[in-house]
Amino acid sequence: MTEEQKTPEINILNAAKEIFERxxxxxxxxxxxxxxxxxxxxxxxxxxxxKQLLFEAVFKSAFSMLAPQLNEIINADTSIFEKIRNFSSxxxxxxIKHPYxxxxxxxxxxxxxxxxxxxxxxxxxxxxxxxxxxxxxxxxDGIIKPIKAEQLFxxxxxxxxxxxxxxxxLTGFINVNEEAYKQLMEERKTExxxxxxxxxxxx
Amino acid sequence: MTEEQKTPEINILNAAKEIFERxxxxxxxxxxxxxxxxxxxxxxxxxxxxKQLLFEAVFKSAFSMLAPQLNEIINADTSIFEKIRNFSSxxxxxxIKHPYxxxxxxxxxxxxxxxxxxxxxxxxxxxxxxxxxxxxxxxxDGIIKPIKAEQLFxxxxxxxxxxxxxxxxLTGFINVNEEAYKQLMEERKTExxxxxxxxxxxx
DNA sequence: GTCTATAGCCAGATAGAC
DNA sequence: GTCTATCTGGCTATAGAC
Numbered sequence: 001m002t003e004e005q006k007t008p009e010i011n012i013l014n015a016a017k018e019i020f021e022r023x024x025x026x027x028x029x030x031x032x033x034x035x036x037x038x039x040x041x042x043x044x045x046x047x048x049x050x051k052q053l054l055f056e057a058v059f060k061s062a063f064s065m066l067a068p069q070l071n072e073i074i075n076a077d078t079s080i081f082e083k084i085r086n087f088s089s090x091x092x093x094x095x096i097k098h099p100y101x102x103x104x105x106x107x108x109x110x111x112x113x114x115x116x117x118x119x120x121x122x123x124x125x126x127x128x129x130x131x132x133x134x135x136x137x138x139x140x141d142g143i144i145k146p147i148k149a150e151q152l153f154x155x156x157x158x159x160x161x162x163x164x165x166x167x168x169x170l171t172g173f174i175n176v177n178e179e180a181y182k183q184l185m186e187e188r189k190t191e192x193x194x195x196x197x198x199x200x201x202x203x
Numbered sequence: 204m205t206e207e208q209k210t211p212e213i214n215i216l217n218a219a220k221e222i223f224e225r226x227x228x229x230x231x232x233x234x235x236x237x238x239x240x241x242x243x244x245x246x247x248x249x250x251x252x253x254k255q256l257l258f259e260a261v262f263k264s265a266f267s268m269l270a271p272q273l274n275e276i277i278n279a280d281t282s283i284f285e286k287i288r289n290f291s292s293x294x295x296x297x298x299i300k301h302p303y304x305x306x307x308x309x310x311x312x313x314x315x316x317x318x319x320x321x322x323x324x325x326x327x328x329x330x331x332x333x334x335x336x337x338x339x340x341x342x343x344d345g346i347i348k349p350i351k352a353e354q355l356f357x358x359x360x361x362x363x364x365x366x367x368x369x370x371x372x373l374t375g376f377i378n379v380n381e382e383a384y385k386q387l388m389e390e391r392k393t394e395x396x397x398x399x400x401x402x403x404x405x406x
Numbered sequence: 407g408t409c410t411a412t413a414g415c416c417a418g419a420t421a422g423a424c
Numbered sequence: 425g426t427c428t429a430t431c432t433g434g435c436t437a438t439a440g441a442c
């Protein structure tokens with residue numbers, strides 16, 4: 001069906017995502033969201049009561065799209081190298097489709113640190129203990145070089161997420177246009193995993 | 204001298220940095236900046252005319268603190284491995300002292316993409332061509348594994364910057380307190396360079 | 407449920423006394 | 425140069441007709 005049959009709630013939520021993710025909570029305007037949704041400003045309040053509540057709905061929805069992606073690296077039932085390859089490839093593909101999403105999450109977490117405590121308390125953050133154990137085993141077995149699982153985790157996330165968050169900064173330095181930068185991101189679907197595996201593999 | 208002899212302009216600029224970097228342009232309030240500076244709101248306008256102009260002064264000042272740090276990796280007159288070691292160590296030390304700065308820069312660039320074009324045009328971005336040449340040489344000489352200089356550059360920046368921008372997200376996953384996370388960042392002053400060098404060094 | 411009109415508040419900016 | 429008081433515009437939120 002080309003004609004989407006969506007409820008007003010969903011329609012508003014999608015419009016709000018669009019605007020909030022691009023502008024952030026503080027700079028977003030309810031009028032803009034209404035325009036994006038093709039409805040009246042009053043409707044936003046009718047369905048979501050306030051800007052704050054609408055924002056929270058968007059944030060939760062966005063976070064629940066990102067978290068499972070990150071979860072994959074932690075609790076998949078595959079070898080450590082495969083996890084790294086799958087995650088990098090899948091995650092980069094995902095973010096190419098949702099370029100503003102990671103920036104939005106991180107931005108709003110930074111503006112509102114209490115969110116994190118709440119999300120942790122609600123078990124919205126997968127625990128990395130399984131990944132940690134796996135890394136420690138491989139280190140002990142002499143498969144990978146000695147490295148703290150936490151540092152490896154930080155490296156994997158950094159290499160996959162930052163190039164999107166810092167895209168504008170990086171294009172400024174590298175001095176390429178948007179098209180060429182996209183090409184670099186495509187390459188990273190395999191490049192990043194190769195880089196990480198080279199860094200940790202013994203022999 | 205313990206009593207700082209600073210002009211009102213500098214005093215305001217410092218206060219504005221503090222607030223803008225933590226809250227971003229849109230969420231920052233002139234009243235808050237005035238309070239932080241210990242002066243009246245009207246003074247801000249007397250010295251900087253408008254919020255927008257004050258913001259631009261802050262952004263330029265912040266960017267000019269960050270850019271030279273990044274410049275170092277590109278145009279230092281040392282071996283590629285030393286560059287990576289120096290940069291990682293220096294940059295992480297720097298950001299530990301200015302934790303909100305990279306996030307602020309990236310955030311405001313993302314909200315205002317035209318800034319980038321302006322900054323590039325004003326030559327505020329160092330060109331990476333020297334770094335590129337150096338990487339290509341080392342690849343040709345069989346010192347490092349084949350890798351595009353652009354990808355290596357992205358990796359270096361990502362590994363050094365993201366852990367600060369995404370600190371809240373990462374602490375959520377790793378499930379450590381602020382103190383333990385700081386300790387991880389301290390370790391990264393050498394860990395990051397080791398990781399990168401392991402990834403690219405040929406045997 | 408959906409709209410128009412408007413209340414009410416808040417923040418940037420300025421007027422004007424000192 | 426520095427302050428208090430105030431204007432003005434814009435934005436969230438709601439009242440109320442349909």
